[in-house]
């Protein structure tokens with residue numbers, strides 16, 4: 001599709017394209033609707049070949065040191081037991097329990113992921129047991145290489161699309177294996193850790209077709225990864241008009257705090273305002289959908305819709321100028337049914 005030319009599906013990151021060859025990964029995949037992970041599965045993850053881990057780690061270290069955004073994020077508490085690691089733009093969720101930590105999104109590269117893990121080790125002082133990936137985009141998943149000692153989890157579509165992206169980048173097989181999930185799910189998965197029920201949920205298409213979210217009912221907090229762009233214009237290069245209904249599904253969860261995956265966000269300093277912030281993020285999508293719908297109704301072509309639907313009230317949002325045409329095109333294609 002011509003309109004994708006120049007668009008970076010990795011949400012503004014600078015993931016280098018490299019000349020590597022890869023093939024599919026053979027890790028365990030479960031298609032059960034509800035999975036409770038046991039300690040035996042945990043032990044499996046900890047028995048991963050150390051030699052492979054070190055090989056991959058060293059191979060990526062040089063790349064991470066020479067490319068990508070700097071690892072200068074900070075770790076902040078939202079409420080007791082819940083934290084974010086934020087670079088100002090990208091936000092990784094952190095759930096701390098008495099038996100270990102669950103991380104949502106490894107972010108862009110090994111250096112960034114290791115910096116987050118260093119801060120977790122210094123502040124929370126618990127090992128990371130699970131890494132859940134909310135999106136297959138490299139700027140949220142390529143840091144997975146720093147989680148060789150944790151169980152990596154993602155949605156079925158996340159794994160499919162991540163594998164396709166890594167193959168497109170000609171990434172070597174060993175590196176693909178270090179990034180791909182050990183476990184996938186379709187609808188939901190429950191992790192019990194330190195007496196805490198941690199639900200990994202799929203609530204519909206949005207920023208991609210494989211976004212996972214994490215809900216901790218007992219603490220009334222939900223981590224939305226890249227389904228929630230807080231004060232940032234939505235990136236829709238791989239997105240769907242269904243995103244609006246998916247946010248509606250999130251808002252129906254019995255939660256008070258909605259943690260974004262994209263900022264700038266005041267989630268750590270003002271978590272009680274996060275529902276309102278999510279409603280605002282939803283409204284951006286609604287306004288574009290409705291404006292595009294009016295263009296479709298009057299017979300506009302896709303290019304005419306791009307020219308007509310500006311909504312300048314959003315032009316001060318980060319990403320407006322680059323991403324507005326993408327959002328209009330995705331909405332147009334969704335409303336016309338020209339995109340599966």
Ligand SMILES: [Zn+2]
Nearest residue numbers: 011135137226
């Ligand atoms: Zn993304």
